[in-house]
Amino acid sequence: MNQQLPSTVEAPASGHWRPSPLLRASALLHGAALLVTALRPHWWPWTLGAVIANQLQLTALGLWPRSSALGANMTRLPAAAAARGEVAITIDDGPDPEVTPRVLAILAEYRVRATFFCIGERAARFPDCVRECVRCGHAIENHSHRHRHDFSLLGPGRLRREIAQAQQVLAQLSGTAPRFFRAPAGLRNPLLDMVLQRLGLRLASWTRRGFDTVSTDAARVVARLTRNLRAGDILLLHDGHAARGDSGTPLVLEVLPPLLDAIARRSLRAVTLREALQ
Secondary structure, three states, X not given: OOOOOOOOOOOOOOOOOOOOHHHHXXXXXXXXXXHHHHHOHHHHHHHHHHHHHXXXXXXXXXXXXXXXXXXXXXXXXXXXXXXXXXXXXXEEEEOOOOOHHHHHHHHHHOOOOOEEEEXXXXXXXXXXXXXXXXXXXXXXXXXXXXXXXXXXXXXXXXXXXXXXXXXXXXXHHHOOOOOEEOOHHHOOOOOHHHHHHHHOOEEEOOOEEOOOOOOOOHHHHHHHHHOXXXXXXEEEEEOOOOOXXXXXXXXXXXXXXXXXXXXXXXXXXXXXXXXXXX
């Protein structure tokens, strides 16, 4: 059966924020715009236009889940993990008392470990699901406390509270502080990187997703996840908010078996994000 994850894994220490090159350039642009406006007031339309263009650029990048321009973003496993033939299955939006136990049963049948990005509020409502994930050797990571639709619009204080509250709940239930964070729907703003660095968390998105919260066709979801599948990929599925197929079965339950078969046929090995970094 599955081996247990080491209980002594520690969360990375929090540190000072080091903004990305784009954010540093944006700060310089804003400073220069203020200076130019003060020295040459009649140039204000040009400086205002430059600032607005920059803000639109930052907003667009925040709406691109796999972008690294706003800060570090793990979209693939490290090169060493890829060289070992590893991939990562990540499962979002749970736990769900109906779906999560059935997901765990499938993973146990295939002797595969996954990374569960849990919503703190749901974890507090269904603590036994979280504990069972850990007992089966899976990793529990942070997917915010309430999975707010306006998450990408929050300021730094509210971002920190939303993430830190989930961090506390998940650490208490799993026995290990989460190391990774995934933004709701992958959407964020330029302030998230600062908050994550200070909380000692690492942003993780994905290489490919199946859109299993909106699609009702399991075969199409499997095709999206396995097309050009290769070592180092991070795959995204959902046990919470899962769409249901024509039979009424949560789609993730129909997708996992053929997906795991495809991984095995390619001689790949599914690991947790934590294992990939070790």
